[in-house]
Amino acid sequence: MSDPVVELPIDRAIDTSQMKVTDEVAIQISDMNKWYGSFHVLRAINMTVNRGERIVICGPSGSGKSTLIRCINRLEEHQSGQIIVDGTELTGDLKNIDKVRSEVGMVFQHFNLFPHLTILENCTLAPIWVRKVPKREAEATAMHFLEKVKIPEQANKYPGQLSGGQQQRVAIARSLCMKPRIMLFDEPTSALDPEMIKEVLDTMISLAEEGMTMLCVTHEMGFAQAVANRVIFMDQGQVVEQNTPSEFFNNPQSERTKLFLSQILGH
Amino acid sequence: MSDTHSNTVAYVRDTMLPQTEPPLTEKGALKWLRENLFSGWLNTGLTLIALFIIWQALMAVGPWLLNSVWNAGSLRECRDILDGATGACFAVIVDRWHQLLFGFYPRHLYWRPVLALVLLFVALSPVLFPSLPRRLLTFTAIYPFLAYHLLWGGSVWLPIGAALGFVVGALAYIGLKRVNNLLAVFGAVLAPVLWWLVLAGPFDSTMSAVLPWGLEFVRSDRFGGFLISLVIGISGISLSLPLGILLALGRQSDMIFIKSVCVVFIEFIRGVPLITLLFTASLLLNFFLPPGTSFDLILRVIIMVTLFASAYMAEVVRGGLAALPKGQYEAADALGLDYWKAQRLIIMPQALKISIPGIVNTFIGLFKDTTLVVFIGLLDPIGLSNAIRASTDWNGIYWELFIFIGLLFFIFCFGMSRYSLYLERKLKRDHR
Ligand SMILES: Nc1ncnc2c1ncn2[C@@H]1O[C@H](COP(=O)(O)OP(=O)(O)O)[C@@H](O)[C@H]1O
Numbered sequence: 001m002s003d004p005v006v007e008l009p010i011d012r013a014i015d016t017s018q019m020k021v022t023d024e025v026a027i028q029i030s031d032m033n034k035w036y037g038s039f040h041v042l043r044a045i046n047m048t049v050n051r052g053e054r055i056v057i058c059g060p061s062g063s064g065k066s067t068l069i070r071c072i073n074r075l076e077e078h079q080s081g082q083i084i085v086d087g088t089e090l091t092g093d094l095k096n097i098d099k100v101r102s103e104v105g106m107v108f109q110h111f112n113l114f115p116h117l118t119i120l121e122n123c124t125l126a127p128i129w130v131r132k133v134p135k136r137e138a139e140a141t142a143m144h145f146l147e148k149v150k151i152p153e154q155a156n157k158y159p160g161q162l163s164g165g166q167q168q169r170v171a172i173a174r175s176l177c178m179k180p181r182i183m184l185f186d187e188p189t190s191a192l193d194p195e196m197i198k199e200v201l202d203t204m205i206s207l208a209e210e211g212m213t214m215l216c217v218t219h220e221m222g223f224a225q226a227v228a229n230r231v232i233f234m235d236q237g238q239v240v241e242q243n244t245p246s247e248f249f250n251n252p253q254s255e256r257t258k259l260f261l262s263q264i265l266g267h
Numbered sequence: 268m269s270d271t272h273s274n275t276v277a278y279v280r281d282t283m284l285p286q287t288e289p290p291l292t293e294k295g296a297l298k299w300l301r302e303n304l305f306s307g308w309l310n311t312g313l314t315l316i317a318l319f320i321i322w323q324a325l326m327a328v329g330p331w332l333l334n335s336v337w338n339a340g341s342l343r344e345c346r347d348i349l350d351g352a353t354g355a356c357f358a359v360i361v362d363r364w365h366q367l368l369f370g371f372y373p374r375h376l377y378w379r380p381v382l383a384l385v386l387l388f389v390a391l392s393p394v395l396f397p398s399l400p401r402r403l404l405t406f407t408a409i410y411p412f413l414a415y416h417l418l419w420g421g422s423v424w425l426p427i428g429a430a431l432g433f434v435v436g437a438l439a440y441i442g443l444k445r446v447n448n449l450l451a452v453f454g455a456v457l458a459p460v461l462w463w464l465v466l467a468g469p470f471d472s473t474m475s476a477v478l479p480w481g482l483e484f485v486r487s488d489r490f491g492g493f494l495i496s497l498v499i500g501i502s503g504i505s506l507s508l509p510l511g512i513l514l515a516l517g518r519q520s521d522m523i524f525i526k527s528v529c530v531v532f533i534e535f536i537r538g539v540p541l542i543t544l545l546f547t548a549s550l551l552l553n554f555f556l557p558p559g560t561s562f563d564l565i566l567r568v569i570i571m572v573t574l575f576a577s578a579y580m581a582e583v584v585r586g587g588l589a590a591l592p593k594g595q596y597e598a599a600d601a602l603g604l605d606y607w608k609a610q611r612l613i614i615m616p617q618a619l620k621i622s623i624p625g626i627v628n629t630f631i632g633l634f635k636d637t638t639l640v641v642f643i644g645l646l647d648p649i650g651l652s653n654a655i656r657a658s659t660d661w662n663g664i665y666w667e668l669f670i671f672i673g674l675l676f677f678i679f680c681f682g683m684s685r686y687s688l689y690l691e692r693k694l695k696r697d698h699r
C-alpha cells in the first residue's frame with residue numbers, strides 16, 4: 001500500500017481484525033432514479049453493499065450524496081428502480097418502511113437531537129416506543145452506548161448544554177440504542193469545529209472496528225483512507241467512480257474525480 | 268509602610284481599608300430615584316407631570332372608594348347614608364352577589380357549583396403540574412362527567428352512560444387491534460357512537476328504574492352569572508385545545524381531503540364574527556336537529572364557542588409547528604417512530620411550548636368572549652347587571668357592578684397569564 005495521501009487526525013492504531021466484508025448483501029440498489037419535480041437528482045444508481053462494508057461517499061456539493069443515503073431509509077422516496085435493505089424492498093408499504101428504519105441508524109450533519117429531552121431520554125425514546133423495550137432495560141442499554149461514546153456523565157443534561165462534538169456523539173449513541181445493522185452518516189463532522197471532528201471520527205472508527213456496516217458521506221479523506229474499503233465518487237446525480245481508497249486517491253480514473261481530489265486535497 | 272517595598276515601589280498600600288457602605292446618595296431608594304426619575308431636566312419634568320396626574324386620579328377616585336357604603340337595601344338608602352358626599356355604593360354587591368355569581372341557581376344547592384369548582388382545581392392539578400403523581404389523571408378523566416352531574420343533577424345514569432361510551436370505544440379498539448390496525452380505529456369511533464345513539468338511552472332508563480339515584484335536577488335557564496361564564500369558558504378552553512391541535516395537523520396533512528376540510532373550516536370560522544355564530548347556535552341549530560330534540564342552549568353555546576376558539580388555536584399551533592426545524596421530523600422518522608408517536612413525543616411538546624403565549628392569549632380571549640352570550644338571552648354577569656339595574660331598588664347603578672365583574676374576570680385571566688409565564692420558564696431548556 002502506498003503512502004497515505006492525507007493525515008487522519010487520530011493518534012491511535014486502528015484494529016482491523018473485525019473489519020470483515022462478508023458475502024451477505026446488506027443493501028442492493030438497482031437502476032434507481034429520483035426526481036425533485038422535473039429535476040433529475042439521482043440517475044440510474046446501481047450499488048451493492050455487503051455486510052461489514054465501510055463505504056465513503058464523496059463528491060461536490062449538490063451532487064446528490066445526501067439524497068442517495070436518505071433514500072436508503074426512505075426519508076426520500078425514489079421514483080423508479082429498486083432499493084432492497086436487509087432483504088426488505090422499500091415501497092409505499094408503511095410496514096416495510098418501519099422495518100427498514102428500525103434496522104438502519106442515521107446520523108445527521110446537524111445532529112437533530114430532541115432539545116426538550118435529556119440525553120438519556122433521547123437515547124431511550126425509540127427503544128421504548130418502537131421496540132417496546134422496558135424502560136429500565138432501555139436505560140441500561142443507553143448508558144452502555146453513552147459510555148462507549150465517552151459521555152456517560154452527561155446523561156441527565158439537555159442537548160443545548162453540550163458542545164457540538166458531544167451532541168454528535170450522543171446522536172451516534174442514540175442510533176446505536178436501536179441496535180441497527182447498518183449505519184448511515186450524512187456529513188457527520190461538517191458542522192463541527194476542528195478539535196471536535198477528532199472525537200467524532202474516533203467514535204466512528206471504533207464502530208468500524210466492531211464490524212458495523214457503514215455508509216458515510218464525508219469529506220474527511222483521512223477517515224476514508226484509514227477505514228473505508230470502498231470510496232464512491234458522485235457527481236451530478238451519478239456514481240462516477242468507485243474504488244479502494246488507495247486506488248481512488250493515487251490512481252483516479254476520471255477527469256472529474258481528479259479535479260475534485262485536487263480541490264479537496266489542495267494539491 | 269513596609270520596608271520590603273519601599274526600595275522598589277514608591278508607594279503601595281499593603282494594609283487594605285475595610286469596605287464601607289456607599290454614601291447615602293449612592294444607595295438604595297435615593298440612588299434609584301436619582302437614576303430613574305430625576306436623571307435630567309426632561310426626566311424630572313416628566314416625573315413631575317406623572318406625579319400630578321396620579322395625584323389628580325387619586326383625588327377623583329380616592330374619596331369615592333373610601334366613602335363606600337357596604338350596607339344598604341337600595342340605591343336610595345345609599346344616597347341617604349352618604350348625604351350628598353361622593354361615595355361608592357358597594358351595597359349592591361352585598362345584596363346581589365349570589366345572583367352575580369350563580370344567576371337563579373337554587374340557593375340551597377349553591378354547594379354544588381362551588382364543589383365543582385374546587386374539584387376542578389384538583390382535576391387540573393396533574394395537568395398543570397407534571398410533578399404530581401400521574402394517578403391523579405384518572406380523576407381528571409372522570410371530572411367532566413362528575414361536574415356535569417353536580418351542576419345539572421338529574422339521573423346519575425346519564426353521565427355514567429355517556430362515560431361508558433368511551434369505555435366501549437376503548438374495548439372495541441383493544442379487541443380489534445389484534446385483527447387489524449385500521450379496523451381498530453374504525454371500531455373505536457363507531458362503537459361509542461352506536462352506544463350513545465342506540466344503547467345509552469335504554470341504559471339510562473332501565474338503570475334509573477332499578478336504582479333511581481341522582482341529585483336534584485336544575486334546568487339550564489336557572490344558570491347565570493359567573494357560573495355560566497365559567498361553565499362555557501372552561502368547557503371551551505379544554506375542548507378547543509385538542510380540537511385546534513387536530514385542525515393544525517389536518518391543515519399540514521398530505522391527504523388532500525382532510526387538508527381542504529381543515530382549511531375551509533378554519534378560514535370560515537375565522538372570517539365570521541363570534542356573535543353571528545352565537546345567534547346561529549340559538550336560532551339555526553334547531554332547524555338542523557331532528558324535531559323534538561330539545562338541545563340545551565348552554566350546550567349549543569359551548570359547541571359554538573369551542574369551534575370558534577379552535578380555529579384560532581389551530582393557527583397558533585401551526586405557528587409553533589412551522590418554527591420547528593425539519594431535522595426534528597427527520598430524526599423521528601429515521602428512528603422508526605410512526606406519525607402519531609412522532610407528533611406526541613417529539614413534535615407537539617416542542618410546538619406547543621413555542622405556542623404557549625398564543626395559546627394562553629386565545630384562552631383569555633375566549634373566556635372574556637363568554638360575556639357575548641348576553642346577546643342571545645343568557646344571563647351572564649353582564650346580563651345580570653342589566654337585570655339588577657332593572658329592579659327599582661338599584662335603578663341607576665353602574666360602576667360598582669362593572670368593577671366587581673371586571674375584578675372577577677381579571678382574577679381568572681391574570682391567573683392564566685401568570686401560569687403561562689411560570690410554564691415558559693420551567694420549560695426553558697435550550698440554554699442558548
Ligand atoms: N427537497 C428538495 N427539493 C428540490 N430540490 C432538492 C431538494 N433537496 C435537495 N435538492 C437538490 O438536489 C440536489 C442534490 O442535493 P443533495 O443530495 O443534498 O446534495 P449533496 O448532499 O451532495 O450536497 C441539489 O441540487 C439540491 O438543490
Ligand SMILES: [Mg+2]
Nearest residue numbers: 065066067187
Ligand atoms: Mg448533503
